[in-house]
Amino acid sequence: MRRCAAALLGQRARRRWLHLIVGGALFMPFWMVGTVVVGMLLGEGGLFTGSLGLQFGAYAVGLPLVAVAALFPLARPMSVATARALCGLPADTLADGPARGREAKARTAGWLTLHLGAGALISGASLALPPFAMSVLALPFSAALRESELGRLWGLDHPWWTWAAVPAGILMLLALAAVAAATGALLARQAPRLLGPSPADRLAAAERRAAEAESRNRLARELHDSVGHALSAVTLQAGAARRVLDGGDGADLEFVREALTAIEETTRRTVGELDWVLGLLRRGDRSEEGPGPGPGLDALEALVRGAGPKVALTVSGDLAPVPEALSREAYRIVQEGLTNAARHAGGEPVTVRLDARTEKVEITMENPLPARPPVARPNGGHGLRGVAERARLLGGTADAGPADGVWRLAVRIPR
Incomplete structure (x- = not known):
């Protein structure tokens, strides 16, 4: 039980969850550009008042823009610094400095797209799901909630079903923590492969060590x-x-x-x-x-x-x-x-x-x-x-x- 709690809410899991939220925050400018583009195509407006199709369409447009932004020299150093600080990875598994060569730039683009894309989804769920779960938890204890749209949606025709909202709300929160922990672990496993040193990076590091030894x-x-x-x-x-x-x-x-x-x-x-x-x-x-x-x-x-x-x-x-x-x-x-x-x-x-x-x-x-x-x-x-x-x-x-x-x-x- 303790190991399960540590896996979901331990220090490492919390830091990786924060890493995902940082990715979601970084994705916001790309999502806003996507909202404008998709809104013009669909004839809908508003960043937060559009349809679900507008929101996910903006998400789909933002991901390629993230991949293009990853080609800038600052992308990999910023990603490496964030991953080292929040994912708990050994320093020698990640590369230093800007990406050199097509292969390294492609891997950096893959990492930034994965980080910001997954971070946007987890951030959205972290903002929306806890209030909803808490409202579900409070259904048996609040007459106003039971008479609201949420109560009718939950189905209060059967009184015994009202108390099922308590474990359901708890399961929602646990599911959010489990998905965030699993996504954070996935990014931590992929970081050395996508942000690790390329042959050019290893050669540059060897040349630096040789120069230091000569000095x-x-x-x-x-x-x-x-x-x-x-x-x-x-x-x-x-x-x-x-x-x-x-x-x-x-x-x-x-x-x-x-x-x-x-x-x-x-x-x-x-x-x-x-x-x-x-x-x-x-x-x-x-x-x-x-x-x-x-x-x-x-x-x-x-x-x-x-x-x-x-x-x-x-x-x-x-x-x-x-x-x-x-x-x-x-x-x-x-x-x-x-x-x-x-x-x-x-x-x-x-x-x-x-x-x-x-x-x-x-x-x-x-x-x-x-x-x-x-x-x-x-x-x-x-x-x-x-x-x-x-x-x-x-x-x-x-x-x-x-x-x-x-x-x-x-x-x-x-x-």
């Missing part, structure tokens, strides 16, 4: 290269300064001063780069300007200087004609190469060669292999993978590994 990967690379390099360089410089100071009275204070200066420059530069990376996260807010360009090859000397005295830089060719995007990515590649060397080279000298004399920008970084292999990081590293991704996105190549007694990172990127 996250880009931010991860920027943070890894910028912050990771800064921490490695600061750790290296601070460790070198500490070892010099531990040497006693003969400590090379000039070396310590240079190390502290390098730490200061590195942290100041990294704060600026971090602001730039965080600005990428705010780029979606149109009220703020996007971040300016990140560091490029013009900042390469400062980067190498901050990496310590054992890093030597050689530049061949003019860097000014290098495109801005390539300049930024080349800077990040050198930055990650220096970070990798600081972690794994064991303090060995590092040489950085950048050749921009040909149609390709070539970056080569080498350091002697340490006597003892470096200790592997617990979770591995992603720096060299990020270098390969940057090079691949620009149509270039990246190779890294031991060769001829040195560790070599070689990157070639076309201009």
Whole structure:
């Protein structure tokens, strides 16, 4: 009994009934246009005073107009929002955005016609049937009703039949609730089929997810290269300064001063780069300007200087004609190469060669292999993978590994 009552008048049933009433309200303008058209054909007038044929004729004319209105871009988003809110459907079963393609537009037209058409009938019954049922219920208790047209229609020649009006009125109300619940359940079952994503919608969603994943990967690379390099360089410089100071009275204070200066420059530069990376996260807010360009090859000397005295830089060719995007990515590649060397080279000298004399920008970084292999990081590293991704996105190549007694990172990127 409780389950039956919940199916007819529970929260879900009430929300779906409301969904149908919303459809009936949306159908009213189309029905009014149909009333004018059919009234002109039949020679009848009045929206609510016409014959039953006029009312249903207007209903028949309004349904095709609903199907035409469903072709407008706003039709599917509005229908999806209403169905999600009132039909209790999972969000992923319905499509987002306007319908794309003939098939999706046809399904949207089918849904809107079904929703507004069924909603008009249920709304009309919800307005007309409850007052009639309540009047039938009151027949045994009201002499005025028994003497009215309703009483004569009900047939009061038999007194015992008068009390049959009570269960009849209750059954009318229950029948209305049952029809509304069944119609709401029908629409809920048809919604995923008629408003669900089409192949074009799934492709667009997959492209959005791919773009979001690429954006996250880009931010991860920027943070890894910028912050990771800064921490490695600061750790290296601070460790070198500490070892010099531990040497006693003969400590090379000039070396310590240079190390502290390098730490200061590195942290100041990294704060600026971090602001730039965080600005990428705010780029979606149109009220703020996007971040300016990140560091490029013009900042390469400062980067190498901050990496310590054992890093030597050689530049061949003019860097000014290098495109801005390539300049930024080349800077990040050198930055990650220096970070990798600081972690794994064991303090060995590092040489950085950048050749921009040909149609390709070539970056080569080498350091002697340490006597003892470096200790592997617990979770591995992603720096060299990020270098390969940057090079691949620009149509270039990246190779890294031991060769001829040195560790070599070689990157070639076309201009």
